[in-house]
Amino acid sequence: MIENFEHYLLEDCPYGDETTELLQINGEGTLNILSRDEGIGACADDLEQFYRNKGLDVTYRVENGEYFEGGAVIFSAQGDLRTLFKLWRISQTFLSIVCAIAARTHNFVEAARKENPDIMIATSRKTHPGFRKYELKAVKVAGGTHHRNSLSDSILVTQNHLDVADSFETLRAVKKIEIEPRDNDEALKYAGIADVLLLDHYSPEEMATIVIKLKKINPGLEIAVGGIKSDEIPQYAPYVDIIVSTAPYYAQPLDLTTRIERT
Numbered sequence: 001m002i003e004n005f006e007h008y009l010l011e012d013c014p015y016g017d018e019t020t021e022l023l024q025i026n027g028e029g030t031l032n033i034l035s036r037d038e039g040i041g042a043c044a045d046d047l048e049q050f051y052r053n054k055g056l057d058v059t060y061r062v063e064n065g066e067y068f069e070g071g072a073v074i075f076s077a078q079g080d081l082r083t084l085f086k087l088w089r090i091s092q093t094f095l096s097i098v099c100a101i102a103a104r105t106h107n108f109v110e111a112a113r114k115e116n117p118d119i120m121i122a123t124s125r126k127t128h129p130g131f132r133k134y135e136l137k138a139v140k141v142a143g144g145t146h147h148r149n150s151l152s153d154s155i156l157v158t159q160n161h162l163d164v165a166d167s168f169e170t171l172r173a174v175k176k177i178e179i180e181p182r183d184n185d186e187a188l189k190y191a192g193i194a195d196v197l198l199l200d201h202y203s204p205e206e207m208a209t210i211v212i213k214l215k216k217i218n219p220g221l222e223i224a225v226g227g228i229k230s231d232e233i234p235q236y237a238p239y240v241d242i243i244v245s246t247a248p249y250y251a252q253p254l255d256l257t258t259r260i261e262r263t
Contacts, residue, residue, distance in 0.1 A: 004133065005050040008090045020085045029081040029262045030059075032073050033092055036255040040102035041066040042138035044075055047091055051077050054087065064141035065102070074099070074256075078263065088258050096253040097131075098138040104251035105142035108233060108243070115237035122147035122224070126246045135249050147224070147244045156180065156198070169193075178224070184210060191217040198244065200227045204235040211239050 041062030048058040056079035062068055075095060077084065105121060112119045121144045127135045136146055148154045157165075157179045171177050171193055178196035181187040187197060191214040199207065202225070211223050224242035233243060 003050075004130070005047070005090070005094075007130070008094070009086065012090050013086050017082065017086050020082050025081050025085065027081050027262060028079060029084055029260055030078045031076065031084045031088060031091075032259045033075040033095060034071065034073050034257050034259070035068060035099070036070050036257065038070050038103070039068055039074075039099040039254050040106050040142050041068060041074065042098040042102035042141050043134050044095065046134065046137075047075065047094060051079075051087065054083050055079060056083060056087075062099075064137075065143070081260070081262065084260055088260060092256050092258050093253075094134075096256045098134050100251040100254045101135055101138040101248045102142035103254070104248040105139045105144040108230065108245065108248065109143040111230075111233045112237040112243055115234050116240075119237050119240065120145050120242045122242050122244050123248055124148065124226070124244055124246045125150060127249055139248055144248070147242070154178070162186070187214060188217065191221055194218075194221065196222045196224055196242070198224045198226060199240075200225070204232070204239065207236060207239045 041064055043064070044061035045064065048061050051058050056077045058075070058077045060073065060076040062074040068074055075091065105123070108121045112121055123136070123139045123144055123146060125132075125148045136149065139146065148156060153175075155173055155175050155177050157177070159180050159182050162182060176195040177193065178198055179190045179194040180198040180200065181190055187199065187210060191197060197214060199210070202210065207225065214223065215221055222241040223239070224244050225236050225240045226244035228236055228243070228245075230245075230247055236243060
């Protein structure tokens with residue numbers, strides 16, 4: 001299987017760099033990627049390994065989970081100028097996305113834990129095709145976690161499953177069982193079966209009422225909520241154990257710029 005960064009490079013430079021070749025650029029140089037926005041470092045270590053595989057020397061990179069201010073250099077490398085020009089754009093774009101995901105995740109975690117110190121911000125598996133590895137990592141280095149990595153690593157009985165599956169009174173599995181009930185009656189019915197209940201489309205006031213009833217049935221039950229807006233996080237956080245969100249994946253990319261100079 002082709003390595004991710006090799007795939008990105010193949011997309012952006014399939015047959016060579018026409019401009020650099022036309023200008024007959026050769027020799028050694030430096031590359032510095034700067035951020036005009038503040039953010040949180042993510043996945044620069046993965047980018048560093050790719051640079052080293054290409055024979056370049058990485059002289060600085062922002063650490064995973066590290067806060068940086070606007071104007072900061074977040075990645076620096078030196079080596080063959082032609083190679084630096086080939087990697088420039090995919091590197092800048094990559095870091096602009098993953099550092100933005102980390103920053104938004106960090107903001108969500110901070111907002112939620114002001115109301116509930118033990119709450120988890122967990123992102124869904126609705127990642128962009130081919131980018132899941134880095135999106136999930138960006139979430140984790142910023143203090144978030146993963147609701148589900150894939151269909152193969154967790155059990156979630158959704159409303160669609162309930163619509164077509166036979167009725168059940170009990171379920172047994174090695175993994176945690178999470179159920180998304182369709183209404184209050186099902187929530188109360190499955191509270192004793194599930195390890196986690198995913199409650200969507202409840203107002204904070206409704207959540208406050210139903211959670212008390214559910215945890216009376218099963219004191220060890222965890223309550224997750226999804227489908228809420230980012231500004232609603234403080235309103236839901238006191239009543240739930242997990243907030244599930246896809247929003248960090250769609251964070252506005254950071255405004256980065258790159259400077260390449262000859263040495």
